[in-house]
Amino acid sequence: MPHDPSHPQTWLARAKSSLALAQVKPSPEIFLEELGYNAQQEAEKALKALCISRGIAFPKTHNLGLLLDLLQQHGEALPSEVLRAVELTPFAIALHYPGTHPPITYDDYLDAVEVARGIVEWVEAHL
Numbered sequence: 001m002p003h004d005p006s007h008p009q010t011w012l013a014r015a016k017s018s019l020a021l022a023q024v025k026p027s028p029e030i031f032l033e034e035l036g037y038n039a040q041q042e043a044e045k046a047l048k049a050l051c052i053s054r055g056i057a058f059p060k061t062h063n064l065g066l067l068l069d070l071l072q073q074h075g076e077a078l079p080s081e082v083l084r085a086v087e088l089t090p091f092a093i094a095l096h097y098p099g100t101h102p103p104i105t106y107d108d109y110l111d112a113v114e115v116a117r118g119i120v121e122w123v124e125a126h127l
Contacts, residue, residue, distance in 0.1 A: 007049075008127050011049035015120050018042035022113050027076035032093045034110040039116035040064070046123040047071065047085065053127050063093035081118040088112055 004010050023032065023039035040062070041117040051058045056074050058067060064085040071078060091112060094100045106111075 005066060006052065008049040008053040011045045011052060012120070012127065014105065015042045015049060015123070017043035018045060019113075019116055019120055022116060026106070027108070032104050032106065033091065034092040036088075036104060037096050037110045038108055039112040040088040042116040043088050043119045044087045044092070046120045048127065050076070050123050062089065064089045081115070082122050084115045085119055087115060 018041040022035050022042060024035060026032060026035060031089070044062060044067070045066060049057060050071060051067065054071070054074060054076065056070055056088045057108055058070055061067070068078060068085060095104060099114060
């Protein structure tokens, strides 16, 4: 497993790890928000892998909209399924902490995982 943070494959491997965690079978002991957080982390790491592969510097951020903007400002044509990454940002910021929002639904969780899966697949195909 790669560990060099300057290498896109390192970030992609971490993205896939986060996606695997997001897909853990929910149980009463596991909050859906935690699984959604892992889906957000997958998307974040995949987008950062793409930035690194394109030589685009990025700040330490959980804001997926910012990462998408950076990629587009550098001429990256992103499909609509990747642009859906902005939907995952709340999982890292607001939904990650108890009491800030109502609990997410199972359908919200499934949608987050599907969005994340689409992002990692697209990024992997375009590295």
